[in-house]
Amino acid sequence: MNAPAPVSLEQSRKYRTRVVLLGTAGGPPWLDGATRTGISTVICVGDAFYLIDCGEGWGPQFRRSGIGPSGFEQGLDNMRAMFLTHHHSDHTIDYPNLLLLAWHNGSKGLKRPIKILGPGNRGVLPPIFDEDSRDPLPEVWNPESPTPGMEEFTEKLLQAYATDINDRMRDNAKQDLREIFEVSDIRLPEGIGTDPNGDPTPEMEPFEIYRDELVTVTAILVDHRPVFPAYAFRFETPDGSIVISGDTGVCTNLVRIAQGADLLLHECIDMEWVGALLGPDAPKPDPNLMQHMLAAHTSIEQVGPQAEAAGVKTLALHHLVPSIAPKEHWERAQEGFSGRLVVGEDLMAFGLGDPS
Ligand SMILES: [Zn+2]
Numbered sequence: 001m002n003a004p005a006p007v008s009l010e011q012s013r014k015y016r017t018r019v020v021l022l023g024t025a026g027g028p029p030w031l032d033g034a035t036r037t038g039i040s041t042v043i044c045v046g047d048a049f050y051l052i053d054c055g056e057g058w059g060p061q062f063r064r065s066g067i068g069p070s071g072f073e074q075g076l077d078n079m080r081a082m083f084l085t086h087h088h089s090d091h092t093i094d095y096p097n098l099l100l101l102a103w104h105n106g107s108k109g110l111k112r113p114i115k116i117l118g119p120g121n122r123g124v125l126p127p128i129f130d131e132d133s134r135d136p137l138p139e140v141w142n143p144e145s146p147t148p149g150m151e152e153f154t155e156k157l158l159q160a161y162a163t164d165i166n167d168r169m170r171d172n173a174k175q176d177l178r179e180i181f182e183v184s185d186i187r188l189p190e191g192i193g194t195d196p197n198g199d200p201t202p203e204m205e206p207f208e209i210y211r212d213e214l215v216t217v218t219a220i221l222v223d224h225r226p227v228f229p230a231y232a233f234r235f236e237t238p239d240g241s242i243v244i245s246g247d248t249g250v251c252t253n254l255v256r257i258a259q260g261a262d263l264l265l266h267e268c269i270d271m272e273w274v275g276a277l278l279g280p281d282a283p284k285p286d287p288n289l290m291q292h293m294l295a296a297h298t299s300i301e302q303v304g305p306q307a308e309a310a311g312v313k314t315l316a317l318h319h320l321v322p323s324i325a326p327k328e329h330w331e332r333a334q335e336g337f338s339g340r341l342v343v344g345e346d347l348m349a350f351g352l353g354d355p356s
């Protein structure tokens with residue numbers, strides 16, 4: 001197959017397998033002049049579709065994309081699953097939108113429950129960065145369960161929405177949400193040494209987390225320390241392979257899962273901006289955040305060689321930090337990469353395989 005190139009939403013409908021970038025911004029801040037929507041991506045195979053991450057505004061973007069049948073109570077009919085890469089709020093903030101609005105926008109025609117798969121409990125608190133110079137030390141938030149995974153996260157969100165849920169079920173005869181969604185923590189295979197505060201990305205093979213008659217999805221741990229578990233996902237479809245990096249620094253596991261992929265959607269960070277904002281010469285230096293940005297993300301200079309090592313055909317950048325950096329900055333990612341580079345934009349689409 002040729003290296004996938006961006007096509008219009010209209011053209012993408014001619015492909016059985018297509019990818020639509022719903023939102024391409026990384027990070028929670030509202031930056032002046034930002035126009036990109038929060039991170040989320042949809043992969044379609046025929047009528048079925050799969051959502052990856054629920055960044056701010058994925059819902060309205062999904063409607064704009066025209067995916068799925070239109071009309072009242074039909075939009076989510078063909079949704080098979082949602083995959084969450086990690087528990088940072090810029091990836092989960094509009095998750096309640098999916099859980100609570102599905103009733104009104106899609107659950108009527110569902111032929112099977114929508115699977116929701118996301119990282120499990122971290123198991124241990126992350127260390128306090130620069131502990132010696134911090135005073136006071138941060139208190140533990142919700143000490144009874146300070147690092148919940150996907151199942152607990154969902155259960156507690158639904159508890160918080162009990163007033164609405166009871167109202168809709170009793171007054172509007174809405175279906176039990178447990179019949180609409182099937183939520184699971186992604187369970188790491190036995191024998192993977194997990195040490196969140198030591199080595200969060202032990203060498204491992206991608207492992208299967210989902211399969212239906214159209215796609216097989218595998219996952220691998222990537223380096224977004226101190227977040228753990230943080231995953232990259234690979235979708236094998238009848239028309240080619242798509243890898244989503246999730247948030248990660250340079251990482252051999254990412255190279256492993258992306259090996260030979262047709263399309264790699266990779267996060268990226270502009271270190272020039274980070275340095276000017278947070279570095280030692282900045283008006284308000286923030287060594288804590290600077291340290292996080294360096295360790296947990298992939299810079300423009302690093303992403304090309306990473307994609308080259310994986311031998312992918314097309315590298316498309318998304319989860320851009322800052323979302324307001326000019327396109328010329330991101331285009332520098334071509335250095336060290338011999339394949340096709342695409343700077344992602346909201347509602348950009350790709351078709352895989354041959355158009356009909
Ligand atoms: Zn993020």
Ligand SMILES: [Zn+2]
Binds near residue numbers: 086247
């Ligand atoms: Zn993150």
